[in-house]
Amino acid sequence: MAESPNLVLVVDDIEENLKVLSDTLMQAGFHPLQARSGERALQIAAKARPDLILLDIKMPGMDGFETIARLRSDPATADIPVIFISALNQIEDKVEGFRAGAVDYVSKPFQREEVVARVGTHLRLRESQRKTERLLEALLPAAVAAELRDKGEVEPKSYADASVLFSDLVDFTGMAAGMSPRRLIDELNELSGAFDLIMHEHGCERIKTIGDAYLAVSGMPEPNPDHALSLVRAGLAMVASLEKRNARAGLAWRMRVGIHSGEVVAGIVGVRRYIYDVFGDTVNIASRMEGASEPMRVNVSEATRRLLGDRVNCEERGELPVKGAGPMKMYFVSD
Numbered sequence: 001m002a003e004s005p006n007l008v009l010v011v012d013d014i015e016e017n018l019k020v021l022s023d024t025l026m027q028a029g030f031h032p033l034q035a036r037s038g039e040r041a042l043q044i045a046a047k048a049r050p051d052l053i054l055l056d057i058k059m060p061g062m063d064g065f066e067t068i069a070r071l072r073s074d075p076a077t078a079d080i081p082v083i084f085i086s087a088l089n090q091i092e093d094k095v096e097g098f099r100a101g102a103v104d105y106v107s108k109p110f111q112r113e114e115v116v117a118r119v120g121t122h123l124r125l126r127e128s129q130r131k132t133e134r135l136l137e138a139l140l141p142a143a144v145a146a147e148l149r150d151k152g153e154v155e156p157k158s159y160a161d162a163s164v165l166f167s168d169l170v171d172f173t174g175m176a177a178g179m180s181p182r183r184l185i186d187e188l189n190e191l192s193g194a195f196d197l198i199m200h201e202h203g204c205e206r207i208k209t210i211g212d213a214y215l216a217v218s219g220m221p222e223p224n225p226d227h228a229l230s231l232v233r234a235g236l237a238m239v240a241s242l243e244k245r246n247a248r249a250g251l252a253w254r255m256r257v258g259i260h261s262g263e264v265v266a267g268i269v270g271v272r273r274y275i276y277d278v279f280g281d282t283v284n285i286a287s288r289m290e291g292a293s294e295p296m297r298v299n300v301s302e303a304t305r306r307l308l309g310d311r312v313n314c315e316e317r318g319e320l321p322v323k324g325a326g327p328m329k330m331y332f333v334s335d
Contacts, residue, residue: 055083058086065097159265239298264278288328300332
């Protein structure tokens with residue numbers, strides 16, 4: 001990503017053109033970089049990651065068409081918009097330029113006002129695209145957001161080896177009754193923000209919050225052979241984080257955490273409002289593990305316990321009734 005906003009790489013083998021274009025862009029508030037060859041443009045683009053490239057076509061050595069092809073073949077520069085600026089001004093030249101991947105085409109001799117207007121338009125479009133991408137990445141796992149952006153849809157997938165975590169706050173209704181709406185939302189935002197950070201640190205994914213409930217996974221959409229251990233450690237960290245926050249803020253929030261491992265199905269639900277969600281018995285049993293837990297404890301199923309091995313301490317609780325599944329062995333875990 002560009003270090004400065006509105007960073008524009010100008011590529012032309014003629015010094016005078018470079019100077020005029022650079023001066024024009026600077027006067028308009030942009031930040032120009034210069035390259036006198038396609039080879040040099042590739043080097044600068046890979047390092048500086050400009051927001052836009054103004055690219056001449058007729059250059060000795062690597063011409064503009066080869067340069068844009070090389071830019072598009074490199075994931076680091078593939079999405080940088082390119083405007084061709086060339087003395088080749090026949091309609092077939094422009095069509096070839098657009099087919100090569102350019103977002104716009106300016107004919108030489110150029111008008112400064114036109115260059116500034118076109119550069120400004122495409123930089124605004126670029127920023128709008130980035131905002132959309134940031135929003136998608138905030139709502140969806142990175143791999144899912146990338147698939148949705150590239151394909152326009154996300155294929156539902158089944159994951160044979162994953163772990164699912166549920167947590168909720170004990171006596172949330174009673175605690176919430178004594179808070180103003182603003183205070184309550186601020187509290188939930190702080191708690192979920194801290195939990196999101198913990199999930200990121202442990203390589204897990206938050207799926208969603210439902211009121212005071214929090215749903216996270218490991219082993220999907222990116223595989224993780226240690227998904228159970230990663231999620232259990234994240235769950236323990238959630239409890240520890242809440243204890244520290246209570247001590248610091250003088251509050252008395254308590255939470256229950258439950259984890260189960262197995263097969264899950266995941267996909268995007270909705271058309272106008274996207275929700276990435278997970279489904280299956282594993283999700284349902286993880287919810288039951290949370291319901292059967294105790295305040296400030298992490299409760300796991302036998303399936304998760306087997307995957308943990310002896311890497312964490314487990315306290316067997318025996319078989320407890322689970323709605324819809326009959327009696328199941330459960331374990332409290334600790335560091």
